[in-house]
Amino acid sequence: MVSQIVEEEKSYQAAFRASRSGPSDARVSWLDRLRERAMDRFEQIGFPSVKEEEWKYTNVTAIARTGFSPLVSEDTPSAVTKEQLAAFIYPEAEKSQLVFVNGLLRPDLSLLIGLPEGVVAVDLADAFHSDRYRYVVQEYLARVVDCEENGFTALNTAFISHGAFILIPKGLTVESPLHLLFVSDAAQSNRAVFPRVLIVAEENSNATVIESYASLRDDVYFTNAVVEIVLKEGARVEHYRVQDESAVAFHVTTTKADLGRNTAFDTTNITLGAGLSRHNLSVNMDHEGAECWVDGLYIVGNGQHTDTHSVIDHKQPHCTSHQLYKGILDGKSRAVFNGKVFVRQGAQKTDAMQTNKNLLLSNEAHVDTKPQLEIFADDVKCAHGAAIGQLDEEQLFYLSARGIHSDLARKLLTYGFAEEVIAKIKVESIKGQLDEAVLHRLNARLEA
Amino acid sequence: MLEIRNLHASVDGNEILNGINLTVKKGEIHAIMGPNGSGKSTLAKVLAGHPSYEVTEGEVLYEGKNLLEMPPDERARDGIFMAFQYPIEVPGVSNAQFLRLAYNEKQKHLGQEELDPLEFKDLLKERAKVVQMDPALMSRSVNEGFSGGEKKRNEILQMAVLEPKLAILDETDSGLDIDALRIVAEGVNTLHTPDDAIIVVTHYQRLLNYIVPDFVHVLFGGRIVREGGKGLALELEEKGYDWITKPTPSEASVVGVQ
Numbered sequence: 001m002v003s004q005i006v007e008e009e010k011s012y013q014a015a016f017r018a019s020r021s022g023p024s025d026a027r028v029s030w031l032d033r034l035r036e037r038a039m040d041r042f043e044q045i046g047f048p049s050v051k052e053e054e055w056k057y058t059n060v061t062a063i064a065r066t067g068f069s070p071l072v073s074e075d076t077p078s079a080v081t082k083e084q085l086a087a088f089i090y091p092e093a094e095k096s097q098l099v100f101v102n103g104l105l106r107p108d109l110s111l112l113i114g115l116p117e118g119v120v121a122v123d124l125a126d127a128f129h130s131d132r133y134r135y136v137v138q139e140y141l142a143r144v145v146d147c148e149e150n151g152f153t154a155l156n157t158a159f160i161s162h163g164a165f166i167l168i169p170k171g172l173t174v175e176s177p178l179h180l181l182f183v184s185d186a187a188q189s190n191r192a193v194f195p196r197v198l199i200v201a202e203e204n205s206n207a208t209v210i211e212s213y214a215s216l217r218d219d220v221y222f223t224n225a226v227v228e229i230v231l232k233e234g235a236r237v238e239h240y241r242v243q244d245e246s247a248v249a250f251h252v253t254t255t256k257a258d259l260g261r262n263t264a265f266d267t268t269n270i271t272l273g274a275g276l277s278r279h280n281l282s283v284n285m286d287h288e289g290a291e292c293w294v295d296g297l298y299i300v301g302n303g304q305h306t307d308t309h310s311v312i313d314h315k316q317p318h319c320t321s322h323q324l325y326k327g328i329l330d331g332k333s334r335a336v337f338n339g340k341v342f343v344r345q346g347a348q349k350t351d352a353m354q355t356n357k358n359l360l361l362s363n364e365a366h367v368d369t370k371p372q373l374e375i376f377a378d379d380v381k382c383a384h385g386a387a388i389g390q391l392d393e394e395q396l397f398y399l400s401a402r403g404i405h406s407d408l409a410r411k412l413l414t415y416g417f418a419e420e421v422i423a424k425i426k427v428e429s430i431k432g433q434l435d436e437a438v439l440h441r442l443n444a445r446l447e448a
Numbered sequence: 449m450l451e452i453r454n455l456h457a458s459v460d461g462n463e464i465l466n467g468i469n470l471t472v473k474k475g476e477i478h479a480i481m482g483p484n485g486s487g488k489s490t491l492a493k494v495l496a497g498h499p500s501y502e503v504t505e506g507e508v509l510y511e512g513k514n515l516l517e518m519p520p521d522e523r524a525r526d527g528i529f530m531a532f533q534y535p536i537e538v539p540g541v542s543n544a545q546f547l548r549l550a551y552n553e554k555q556k557h558l559g560q561e562e563l564d565p566l567e568f569k570d571l572l573k574e575r576a577k578v579v580q581m582d583p584a585l586m587s588r589s590v591n592e593g594f595s596g597g598e599k600k601r602n603e604i605l606q607m608a609v610l611e612p613k614l615a616i617l618d619e620t621d622s623g624l625d626i627d628a629l630r631i632v633a634e635g636v637n638t639l640h641t642p643d644d645a646i647i648v649v650t651h652y653q654r655l656l657n658y659i660v661p662d663f664v665h666v667l668f669g670g671r672i673v674r675e676g677g678k679g680l681a682l683e684l685e686e687k688g689y690d691w692i693t694k695p696t697p698s699e700a701s702v703v704g705v706q
């Protein structure tokens with residue numbers, strides 16, 4: 001099996017060499033060097049193994065074994081139509097969306113007229129060559145996420161080409177949420193796509209970004225995304241990530257946010273799809289007065305495995321973090337939550353709160369949760385907790401005592417459990433989508 | 449309507465009810481009084497079907513049916529309602545949503561029309577007046593963040609929506625200030641008709657100033673040790689439970705005799 005994995009890793013190398021064979025462009029020589037470095041790193045370390053502490057509960061050998069081939073360009077673009085995408089569109093962002101199909105931007109399916117002037121939302125591949133943006137991109141790209149961190153970040157960086165570059169200019173408030181939709185369509189079997197997103201919110205800007213992953217059919221593919229978010233002083237960013245990939249797909253995303261002074265970063269991460277998914281999420285608080293909300297909801301059923309590893313790093317004083325992750329597991333499913341909160345030396349007046357709660361609806365569901373608080377400062381307010389449980393018997397009795405059938409009572413309580421995360425979502429159509437997803441999972445109809 | 453015969457019940461192997469006999473007829477209001485630990489709340493919970501309580505002996509007939517064989521949700525749909533002493537919080541489920549589901553479950557059971565959210569909103573608005581409930585509480589999660597008084601009012605609001613045939617109020621007066629007590633009691637009186645019956649479980653007599661019982665039963669040690677009219681409640685208030693729990697030799701013969 002080891003030799004098979006080595007073979008597989010070689011196929012990424014072959015694809016990498018092939019993609020590098022074109023004429024070189026002096027304007028992107030820095031990028032070529034970055035890609036080379038990333039590929040070297042991947043060749044060196046390969047995919048993570050369960051022997052590594054960070055990957056102990058999530059075995060990714062299936063990704064190495066499946067034989068995915070990187071999709072860097074398409075001879076015949078997917079014939080997907082707007083109608084087919086209707087289910088994945090959020091009406092609030094109807095005029096402010098970038099649509100990527102199999103990792104490639106589709107201008108014919110995207111629309112940006114709802115964005116105010118000055119906001120940049122372009123294909124990363126174009127930004128590299130643009131005289132207006134290439135310096136900004138060069139300044140931030142791969143600075144937030146270390147391409148050498150693990151095999152996934154290395155591989156994504158080696159294959160950087162398409163993706164989104166978003167720039168919210170100083171002082172601007174963008175009313176419409178900006179939606180980045182990554183859709184998978186079976187253009188090529190066993191394809192690997194490497195979405196890359198760079199969001200720069202300049203000083204005192206204010207924006208909402210939705211990042212969603214969806215699939216037109218249930219096929220096997222591998223999404224390996226990296227999302228870098230930079231908040232300059234006083235910026236406010238609301239970020240939603242909805243992962244609803246095919247039930248047999250593999251999905252890995254690394255998200256990192258760098259928070260400037262007095263910024264507010266509010267991220268909500270929803271996991272519904274993929275057979276195997278992993279989300280590495282870090283928030284770097286290296287300036288005073290930053291505040292973040294790092295929330296999530298994972299709802300998995302038979303055959304699904306999802307893993308969230310988050311790091312909230314308080315490096316400077318007067319920063320606040322709130323984290324609430326909830327999970328609902330049914331059938332033979334597994335979830336992993338590992339949440340680290342660091343309070344570095346000198347990060348006085350830190351206020352950090354972390355909670356992970358899991359609801360197991362079946363005896364075959366399994367959760368490994370590990371909230372970790374490491375504090376090296378003495379004047380801080382920190383709390384964390386984790387819970388794994390079944391539905392509360394007293395609540396069930398209360399609903400029964402009002403005449404509600406026990407199966408409906410169970411569904412209602414499960415729905416209520418998810419609502420704590422769903423209720424805080426400010427984009428109504430995401431809320432609606434999740435209500436529906438929860439109810440669909442519960443096979444129930446509960447109107448408000 | 450309700451006939452309890454020689455009811456014994458235990459929780460975690462401890463016998464709490466020790467042979468209760470009680471008959472409740474349509475239109476009647478019964479008060480169950482007694483000191484702490486006498487089994488009052490246990491009786492209420494056994495009638496509602498709480499799974500932690502095990503009936504070890506005796507029977508309960510409700511409208512001629514064996515109540516103890518019915519699961520709690522079926523009892524509720526069939527018209528039994530217990531107002532909880534400590535109402536449960538249900539996060540993430542709005543009060544309106546919860547009430548509508550419960551209402552529709554009952555309507556379905558009775559073969560009557562179910563209401564959609566809009567229609568139900570009107571009904572709820574109407575019924576909320578009975579307990580002067582703040583409409584803002586309808587869109588909040590069930591009992592979450594409610595004050596003690598709001599939770600108790602919410603119980604009576606549920607009673608107003610579900611229109612039970614037999615309502616059991618388990619210490620509904622506890623934790624209520626005098627104004628809230630009056631509102632809740634007036635609400636119960638408004639809802640009471642000659643077709644239904646009410647069992648009021650209480651430690652204190654003060655609620656019975658407002659909800660006037662036809663019969664008063666005093667529980668001690670899991671048995672009914674004294675019965676009478678509304679005057680008995682006043683007598684208890686005056687003499688205290690010691691009068692019952694520490695009988696003088698001349699009164700000892702009365703205790704336990706039906």
